Amino acid sequence: MTLTIRRSRDGDPQRLTVVPERIEPNAAFLDAMRAAPKVIERGGVRNRLHHVWSYAREDYQGLLAEQISTGPLKAPTP
DSSP states (O other): OEEEEOSSTTSOOEEEEOOOOOOOHHHHHHHHHHHOOEEEEETTEEEEEOOOSOOSSHHHHHHHHHHHHTSTTOOOOO
């Protein structure tokens, strides 16, 4: 499939070729959530971040709870 885009009103049109892909939305959301956790340290403070793509099913809630309790977002014990 070919798409034509223009990045601004004055820009030249660009043609992009894209290939549609059949996906399973629930699996895609879970994969995205598995890859989402990040721990960023600044000034000795560790911030845990997580992009929640969906929270509409128990699967997503369970994965987030797992990442917080035992996974990459678990706070260190004092």
